[in-house]
Amino acid sequence: MAVIIDGKDISDRVKSEVRDRTLLLKRERGIQPGLAVVLVGEDPASKIYVRGKRKACEQVGFHSRELTFPSDLEEEELLRIVEELNRDESIHGILVQLPLPKHIDKEQVVEAIDPKKDVDGFHPYNVGKLFSGTSYHMSCTPLGIIELMDRYRIAIEGREAVIVGRSAIVGKPLALMLMNRHATVTVCHTKTRNIADVTRRADILVAAAGRAEMIRGDMVKDGAVVIDVGINRTDGGKLLGDVAFAEVEPKASYITPVPGGVGPMTIAMLMMNTLNAAARS
Numbered sequence: 604m605a606v607i608i609d610g611k612d613i614s615d616r617v618k619s620e621v622r623d624r625t626l627l628l629k630r631e632r633g634i635q636p637g638l639a640v641v642l643v644g645e646d647p648a649s650k651i652y653v654r655g656k657r658k659a660c661e662q663v664g665f666h667s668r669e670l671t672f673p674s675d676l677e678e679e680e681l682l683r684i685v686e687e688l689n690r691d692e693s694i695h696g697i698l699v700q701l702p703l704p705k706h707i708d709k710e711q712v713v714e715a716i717d718p719k720k721d722v723d724g725f726h727p728y729n730v731g732k733l734f735s736g737t738s739y740h741m742s743c744t745p746l747g748i749i750e751l752m753d754r755y756r757i758a759i760e761g762r763e764a765v766i767v768g769r770s771a772i773v774g775k776p777l778a779l780m781l782m783n784r785h786a787t788v789t790v791c792h793t794k795t796r797n798i799a800d801v802t803r804r805a806d807i808l809v810a811a812a813g814r815a816e817m818i819r820g821d822m823v824k825d826g827a828v829v830i831d832v833g834i835n836r837t838d839g840g841k842l843l844g845d846v847a848f849a850e851v852e853p854k855a856s857y858i859t860p861v862p863g864g865v866g867p868m869t870i871a872m873l874m875m876n877t878l879n880a881a882a883r884s
């Protein structure tokens with residue numbers, strides 16, 4: 604029987620700590636952290652995420668600014684808006700909600716954000732700094748995974764970590780973070796041969812492939828820590844992780860559920876990054 608990692612509880616605790624530090628920052632230095640969220644187009648999932656971010660800002664006492672634009676917004680105009688936010692002293696975090704419409708070059712836009720305000724941790728400066736172990740901001744989902752493990756006092760150093768998925772927002776930054784914490788890290792992807800042989804070596808197994816229940820019971824070592832990043836919606840509207848929970852849970856020592864595991868941590872870490880940006884300003 605595994606310990607079920609309660610991401611909702613931990614994310615509430617993180618947000619409550621952010622709220623306390625925000626009060627202190629206001630009282631002592633007169634700074635209220637500010638987050639700007641830029642949304643281009645009508646993507647329904649993006650709208651839900653943006654609403655969630657606004658709600659979290661209210662919970663922790665930040666001021667938030669939402670800038671929404673139609674999907675035909677010119678790239679140049681978006682770059683100008685980002686520049687304006689870079690100069691705005693009341694804004695400490697800038698987040699451009701992805702995906703962007705196809706005519707806009709995502710890389711250009713991300714690179715236009717001041718790295719100090721890049722609370723998503725996607726700017727090449729912040730990504731590059733992660734190589735040396737320190738950066739202003741680190742990608743929120745992998746940061747949330749590390750935070751969950753730390754709060755549950757799960758040891759990372761010296762352990763064999765296997766990540767399934769090598770995306771720029773989850774798999775790759777998480778590999779660096781785990782390496783920086785002295786894990787031995789293997790990253791799997793669609794060209795990995797005999798993936799079960801690799802995942803069975805893991806003391807810490809992270810599934811971030813976006814394939815419903817692809818991690819089966821026989822792919823997991825007894826006693827492994829299993830972190831499920833996947834969010835897959837079935838035709839019936841049910842949420843499934845990348846891990847076949849019922850098969851894997853009896854073998855694992857710790858496991859994150861979907862929903863209520865990694866998911867809530869992403870926004871909590873976004874709040875933490877924004878607070879840190881304000882505190883450093």
Ligand code: NDP
Binds near residue numbers: 793834
């Ligand atoms: P991407 O689609 O960008 O990347 C998926 C990665 O998984 C790729 O590297 C891909 O390999 C690999 N992969 C896919 N299928 C397999 C397979 N069968 N075997 C081995 N590797 C495979 O996804 P993201 O990283 O953006 O997201 C991954 C999942 O996490 C999604 O379900 C997403 O919804 C969820 N997510 C959850 C978040 C949260 O807050 N909880 C935040 C972000 C994402 P290759 O490179 O070879 O194509």
